[in-house]
Amino acid sequence: MKSILLSGIFVLGLSAAAYAQEAVIGAILPLSGSSATQGEDQRRGMELALEKINADGGVLGHPLKIVTEDSGGRTATALDAAKKLVTVDKVPVVLGEFSSGITIPIAQYLLQQDRVHINIGSSSTQIRTLGKGAFSVIGLDDVSGAFAAQDVFADGAKKVAVIAPNNAYGQGITNAFAAKFKSLGGVITSTVLYTEGQTTYRRELQQLAAGEPDLYVYTAYGKESATINRESFELGLNDKKWYGLYLTMCTADSDAQYVEGQIGMDLNYIGGNGADYQKAYEAKFKGSFTSTFNGFAYDGVMLVAAAINKANSLDPKKIETAIADIGKSYEGVTGPIVLDADGQRSAQPYLRLKVESGKAVATQ
Structure with missing residues (x-):
């Protein structure tokens, strides 16, 4: 299982333990395996979000960092990654994965551990039943x-x-x-x-x-x-x-x-607020989007950062409350995001x- 630390740059194999007093969140993405194209594009969206957040001062007076784990497109590997993020990195929030069959079990584990889960790429309607602490910035099936x-x-x-x-x-x-x-x-x-x-x-x-x-x-x-x-x-x-x-x-x-x-x-992965984001993506990665999923990863990170600042805390329960409040009306690069009572995006343009x-x- 490979870890990647995102803080505006990427460092392979670097432990996040040294950043325990700083603002660190987690992500689980399919950076290898059958969904690697989409996973890499999600990673790109997160990288751009971090650059924007940290250029604007970070969160709680610190640069935001993301410890990203590669699921390899396998449920067992993703669950091991989730356990590491909780027990070793001690993150309050985890974003991911891409496949619904992987997203659901990792979200269930994270909620059992009183962590917040952000769905940035899966669309199974079973996600709606996960319960409090689970949010989706992408529409369901x-x-x-x-x-x-x-x-x-x-x-x-x-x-x-x-x-x-x-x-x-x-x-x-x-x-x-x-x-x-x-x-x-x-x-x-x-x-x-x-x-x-x-x-x-x-x-x-x-x-x-x-x-x-x-x-x-x-x-x-x-x-x-x-x-x-x-x-x-x-x-x-x-x-x-x-x-x-x-x-x-x-x-x-x-x-x-x-x-x-x-x-x-x-x-419909670019809303009226997404033109600058699209330009930034194309400039940084020297080409157009490789999937429609990068913007949702971007929005997920931006939403979490806003919630941490609103909560003025890295406590998962306080972040959860802040996300629910901000999610009543949030303008993302993928368009307006309105979270319903189940924490799910209530309208998704196509x-x-x-x-x-x-x-x-x-x-x-």
């Missing part, structure tokens, strides 16, 4: 699934087949999509929940095609998305439209030829995208 279903139906597809990972995220978003799509009068010809880590998904794709849908709906990330996109292309399934749930995530690790023309929805010349571009 009950909202995104319904948006996608309306979008697909409005596009003219009345029969669709759905493929998603067999985990908390995949199950949640497919259920939300199906419920809304059926309520509109649509038909789900088949739903395939695949096991992650396979070398091929041809059998699942053939099963998907058997019902002769008008359109394929899918969600995937990392090497699984790359394999699914390549094999669906090789099987000739791209003769019909493919709709990606979180399209940039679905296509980020795939060759352009396999995803050209795909449509889908994604997070975009409709299409892959053109290898890039996902907004169509509305």
Whole structure:
């Protein structure tokens, strides 16, 4: 398990123990493994947030620091990281992870330890049931699934087949999509929940095609998305439209030829307050966003810093109270963030995208 200390710079392998009297929080991200593209982009958002916070004076008179642990995309590793952050680094707040199936157990552990958890990238509706001390700066799947279903139906597809990972995220978003799509009068010809880590998904794709849908709906990330996109292309399934749930995530690790023309929805990841942030990102990292998730990591860190200053304390309970208060109306780079009674973002704007010349571009 690799630790990274963020304080405007990154130092590999450096213990955070020496900073116990300073303002230190924790993060768990998939910096390696199948979701490394998204995890690295989350890290970038956090780095920019730290630069902004510390340039403005830090928190409680100290520079803010983040001890970041690499989950490797594995639940056991993430739980070990959470335990280290609590028992060794003694942080009051932890942000992360990316995959819902990892975010949920680490959040449960953190809440048991009376720490605050900030969800910056997961969308399973199970997150809503975590309880006090758990907050999300990103919208959940009950909202995104319904948006996608309306979008697909409005596009003219009345029969669709759905493929998603067999985990908390995949199950949640497919259920939300199906419920809304059926309520509109649509038909789900088949739903395939695949096991992650396979070398091929041809059998699942053939099963998907058997019902002769008008359109394929899918969600995937990392090497699984790359394999699914390549094999669906090789099987000739791209003769019909493919709709990606979180399209940039679905296509980020795939060759352009396999995803050209795909449509889908994604997070509206830059609000009216985000133009300067986008410029700062592009200047620092010499290119455009590699996912839609960096801004939520940025907003999560900024929200925590504001809460620490408001609470005038690093006590988790005081920070929790401050987050709930600030979260009644907070303007982030991803747009307005309003936290409901469960600590969840109550409204999340989305975009409709299409892959053109290898890039996902907004169509509305």
